[in-house]
Amino acid sequence: MVPDPLSRTGRGQAEAVAGTAPGGGDAAGIVIAPGERAADPWAEGRHPPAIGPWKLAARRLRRNYVAQAFLVLFLVIVVMCLLAPLYASDIAHIGPNANNITGTVNVGGTTRDVVSPSGVPIGPTFSSHYFFGADSNGRDLAVRLLYGGRTSLLIGSIATVIIIVFGTLAGLLTGYFRGVADMILRPLMELIWSFPVVILGVALGTALALGGIGPVKGNSVFIPAFIIGVVYIPYLGKPIRGEVLRLREQDFAEAARVQGMGPWRIMLSEILPNLTSVITVFVPMMLAYSILLEAYLSFLGAGVQAPNASWGTLISDGLSYIQTTPTFSLIPGAMLVLTVLSINVVGDGIRDALDPRAQVRVRT
Amino acid sequence: MKKRCVKPLAGSLLAGVVAVAIGACSSGSSPGGPASTGGKNGGTITIAAGTAPLSADQGLDFTTQGTELYSVVNTPLLTFKRGVQGVGGTQIVPGLAKSLPTVSNGGKTYTFFLRSGLHYSNGTPIKASDVTYALERDIKIPWQAASFVSAYIQGGTAYANGKAKTISGISTDDATGTITVNLVAPFAPIVDIFALAGTAPVPPSTPMKNLAGTGTIGDGPYKWGPITPGQAYTLVKNPKFDVPGLPRGHADKIVYNVNSNVLADAEQVLNNQADLFDPGDTLPASILQQVQSQAKDRYQPIPTNSTFYFWFGVTQKPFNNLYARQAVLAALDLRALSRLDSGFLAEDCHLIPPGIDGHSSPSTCPFHSPTGAPNMTMAKQLMQKSGMIGQPVTVYGEDRSPRRQWLDYYTSVLNSLGFKATEKVVNSSVYFTTIGAPSLKPQTGWGDWVQDFPNPWDFMQLFAGNAGSSLNYGYVNDPHYNSTLNTLYQSQPKSVASQWSALDQYAVGKAYYAAYGHEQFPKFYSNRLNFGAGVMSVEYQTDMTSLELK
Numbered sequence: 001m002v003p004d005p006l007s008r009t010g011r012g013q014a015e016a017v018a019g020t021a022p023g024g025g026d027a028a029g030i031v032i033a034p035g036e037r038a039a040d041p042w043a044e045g046r047h048p049p050a051i052g053p054w055k056l057a058a059r060r061l062r063r064n065y066v067a068q069a070f071l072v073l074f075l076v077i078v079v080m081c082l083l084a085p086l087y088a089s090d091i092a093h094i095g096p097n098a099n100n101i102t103g104t105v106n107v108g109g110t111t112r113d114v115v116s117p118s119g120v121p122i123g124p125t126f127s128s129h130y131f132f133g134a135d136s137n138g139r140d141l142a143v144r145l146l147y148g149g150r151t152s153l154l155i156g157s158i159a160t161v162i163i164i165v166f167g168t169l170a171g172l173l174t175g176y177f178r179g180v181a182d183m184i185l186r187p188l189m190e191l192i193w194s195f196p197v198v199i200l201g202v203a204l205g206t207a208l209a210l211g212g213i214g215p216v217k218g219n220s221v222f223i224p225a226f227i228i229g230v231v232y233i234p235y236l237g238k239p240i241r242g243e244v245l246r247l248r249e250q251d252f253a254e255a256a257r258v259q260g261m262g263p264w265r266i267m268l269s270e271i272l273p274n275l276t277s278v279i280t281v282f283v284p285m286m287l288a289y290s291i292l293l294e295a296y297l298s299f300l301g302a303g304v305q306a307p308n309a310s311w312g313t314l315i316s317d318g319l320s321y322i323q324t325t326p327t328f329s330l331i332p333g334a335m336l337v338l339t340v341l342s343i344n345v346v347g348d349g350i351r352d353a354l355d356p357r358a359q360v361r362v363r364t
Numbered sequence: 365m366k367k368r369c370v371k372p373l374a375g376s377l378l379a380g381v382v383a384v385a386i387g388a389c390s391s392g393s394s395p396g397g398p399a400s401t402g403g404k405n406g407g408t409i410t411i412a413a414g415t416a417p418l419s420a421d422q423g424l425d426f427t428t429q430g431t432e433l434y435s436v437v438n439t440p441l442l443t444f445k446r447g448v449q450g451v452g453g454t455q456i457v458p459g460l461a462k463s464l465p466t467v468s469n470g471g472k473t474y475t476f477f478l479r480s481g482l483h484y485s486n487g488t489p490i491k492a493s494d495v496t497y498a499l500e501r502d503i504k505i506p507w508q509a510a511s512f513v514s515a516y517i518q519g520g521t522a523y524a525n526g527k528a529k530t531i532s533g534i535s536t537d538d539a540t541g542t543i544t545v546n547l548v549a550p551f552a553p554i555v556d557i558f559a560l561a562g563t564a565p566v567p568p569s570t571p572m573k574n575l576a577g578t579g580t581i582g583d584g585p586y587k588w589g590p591i592t593p594g595q596a597y598t599l600v601k602n603p604k605f606d607v608p609g610l611p612r613g614h615a616d617k618i619v620y621n622v623n624s625n626v627l628a629d630a631e632q633v634l635n636n637q638a639d640l641f642d643p644g645d646t647l648p649a650s651i652l653q654q655v656q657s658q659a660k661d662r663y664q665p666i667p668t669n670s671t672f673y674f675w676f677g678v679t680q681k682p683f684n685n686l687y688a689r690q691a692v693l694a695a696l697d698l699r700a701l702s703r704l705d706s707g708f709l710a711e712d713c714h715l716i717p718p719g720i721d722g723h724s725s726p727s728t729c730p731f732h733s734p735t736g737a738p739n740m741t742m743a744k745q746l747m748q749k750s751g752m753i754g755q756p757v758t759v760y761g762e763d764r765s766p767r768r769q770w771l772d773y774y775t776s777v778l779n780s781l782g783f784k785a786t787e788k789v790v791n792s793s794v795y796f797t798t799i800g801a802p803s804l805k806p807q808t809g810w811g812d813w814v815q816d817f818p819n820p821w822d823f824m825q826l827f828a829g830n831a832g833s834s835l836n837y838g839y840v841n842d843p844h845y846n847s848t849l850n851t852l853y854q855s856q857p858k859s860v861a862s863q864w865s866a867l868d869q870y871a872v873g874k875a876y877y878a879a880y881g882h883e884q885f886p887k888f889y890s891n892r893l894n895f896g897a898g899v900m901s902v903e904y905q906t907d908m909t910s911l912e913l914k
Contacts, residue, residue: 097772097776098776099700099772099773099776099777101697101699101700101704101773102697102699102700115700115704116649116703117703118653118703118706118707119649119652119703119706119766120649120650120652121649136704136766136769137704137772137773137776206791209789210788217786218788219787219788301763305789306768306771306772306787306789307772307775307776307787319627320648320649320650320765321650323650323651323654324650325650
């Protein structure tokens with residue numbers, strides 16, 4: 001591995017600020033060849049500018065070109081999906097749920113049925129109208145693909161927020177207080193954990209799709225977002241709990257207690273900041289999981305409800321035409337794969353950037 | 365789900381002299397069953413079905429899928445003629461009864477005589493009193509069509525309400541095999557009802573509960589083999605079948621496998637991995653062309669007496685408003701709905717299908733031609749007059765294709781009219797029980813009806829005030845409609861066909877329903893089956909007794 005001069009420069013400060021490099025070691029992503037001795041700016045009387053762990057992580061992330069490439073890809077997908085209304089109104093001239101079964105479209109000077117009298121929808125035209133073709137209801141698949149992406153990303157984002165907020169809270173409460181909180185919340189998390197995620201999601205999705213939750217109607221995107229959020233809470237809550245159990249015994253927590261700080265203040269001002277890197281690593285992971293689970297549920301009819309589109313529903317709808325027009329399923333499938341892949345690669349990049357030990361390599 | 369029943373008396377059941385046709389009826393088929401056309405007896409036939417019956421128990425189920433199966437297990441007193449494709453298959457012939465019933469007392473009393481020496485498939489002798497027990501069981505479980513029994517037979521309502529221990533209108537004599545049925549009022553379709561498998565006698569040891577996992581014992585050409593409810597149903601030959609004149613069937617075993625992926629079902633039949641595509645489902649458009657080209661010698665669309673429609677909850681906003689309902693009829697593009705059904709629908713705004721007396725010409729549809737574009741100008745004007753723009757509407761529909769696609773389309777039409785419509789997609793297996801729940805009172809949704817028997821009453825009773833929420837989902841209760849219906853069902857359909865037609869048109873004008881077409885069902889077999897011998901009955905869909913391997 002190539003030595004990283006940038007990381008080397010920041011090493012001393014990283015140690016000083018975060019105290020993460022035991023034994024004056026090479027924790028800040030430094031690569032040291034055997035026999036090589038790193039220059040010590042302190043010994044040489046030079047005082048490099050102070051740099052925090054977050055800035056350090058950002059620098060490392062900037063050096064990770066693969067992660068950056070996938071971050072750009074993810075942002076492109078997000079921007080495309082955000083611009084869906086513009087595409088629908090100014091290019092395709094049809095809304096995502098507008099049926100056009102008996103309509104026609106001009107393709108290369110030929111007028112063709114959007115849906116044939118025997119019910120076969122038009123395939124990709126690669127023109128402004130029906131770029132990726134139509135579904136059986138004569139809806140523009142390109143428009144629905146973009147709107148479906150908005151739905152999938154929105155649900156994934158909401159679910160991630162639910163997971164992060166409630167998973168962290170559950171982990172903090174059970175890990176710090178233990179006792180009654182642990183007795184109540186931990187079995188609950190274990191219970192949810194013990195169910196296969198998809199089956200639990202399908203069961204909840206099917207049940208809630210009919211009646212909704214209170215004022216939230218059954219066909220609202222908040223229903224699958226809520227379900228996904230709930231089923232994944234233990235996936236964050238349990239590791240957070242373990243981390244809190246460790247942190248609450250650390251000297252800084254003990255010192256805070258000795259100073260008379262209350263448990264809530266210790267949790268919020270001492271423990272929580274030390275969980276930030278863990279949570280940050282979990283955000284992209286949970287986002288990717290949530291988008292995938294949304295696709296599973298929608299594919300199975302327990303997620304996004306008709307006529308709204310998501311990538312999962314589009315894959316499902318396209319299955320009927322998998323032999324004649326495979327693009328109906330493949331394109332939303334590809335969008336899903338690219339999105340989840342990009343989130344995962346970016347997430348790996350963030351994890352590597354935040355975890356100094358993950359970067360230590362000895363050149364031989 | 366499609367409800368289905370029995371066939372009508374094709375014609376002359378009225379005057380009370382029905383016994384006439386006995387000779388002709390009983391000579392219809394040889395005791396050995398339908399003439400074989402080069403096929404062979406024996407073997408196993410596999411059916412690829414997309415939808416399961418609600419139950420294997422004919423005392424509960426009233427679906428087309430169920431009827432296909434238990435109609436060869438439970439033979440009723442009368443039965444529809446098997447082995448005949450098309451209208452001929454609606455002829456009623458004696459089943460367990462010696463002959464068609466004699467009618468007396470001004471059309472209020474029907475007398476049947478049970479054939480002697482009959483036995484159930486388990487060897488138990490069949491008694492006349494078993495018929496009473498079966499009808500009481502229908503009411504208690506209840507059979508989905510229990511109102512056919514309770515509402516028209518004397519004492520039926522009292523028994524249903526628990527005020528009587530038996531149905532007082534039925535008397536039987538086991539010694540002579542006489543079964544006398546007294547009606548509340550003359551009711552011509554009662555003969556059809558006694559040809560429904562749901563009225564077939566069952567042994568008195570049969571529990572008064574739904575036997576979804578085993579089915580019941582009957583006296584049919586087949587008996588139930590292993591059943592996995594919702595997944596697989598097996599029929600095996602009944603070696604003790606002893607009803608003269610009725611076909612015995614050819615295959616030793618018929619396996620009905622349920623897989624909700626209809627495309628996969630069709631592919632299995634196309635590739636000869638399964639033998640028959642269940643006609644209760646629609647061949648997906650994506651495979652239709654392939655079927656038409658690669659399997660044209662084993663595929664044929666067959667017209668059926670069925671109607672697909674949207675219903676309106678007329679007791680609540682917004683569809684308690686006539687103009688709002690009419691606006692929907694004006695805005696619906698029936699051509700679009702047909703395309704969603706792979707082109708299998710014949711567009712029509714009327715409830716009574718073409719094969720039944722009382723059918724009205726599609727050209728009389730009031731808002732626009734069924735085969736033409738919708739009249740959106742009129743629809744928007746009607747919406748303005750209704751004052752219902754912006755009203756929220758929940759639209760109910762099934763999840764299987766093309767029903768969900770119909771739902772999507774219908775919802776988009778409602779939204780284009782200015783309603784705030786949202787969909788409620790319900791699993792097919794519980795759809796009708798969901799929308800029929802008295803507590804729900806849904807606003808609008810999808811429905812269909814496949815002929816129980818060729819009588820216009822079978823269709824028009826869906827909107828009768830006394831039909832109940834399990835049939836009349838929109839709670840239509842129009843005095844003129846009800847009184848006309850009650851008058852017409854006492855007469856033979858042919859003699860009052862124009863009045864039935866007028867009633868249908870009256871209801872269309874009032875927009876109590878938005879009917880959109882009558883469907884053709886696919887007859888699609890594998891290469892293993894003798895296509896020419898297989899019968900698609902308008903009553904039974906697939907006539908299981910006609911299936912034979914090559």
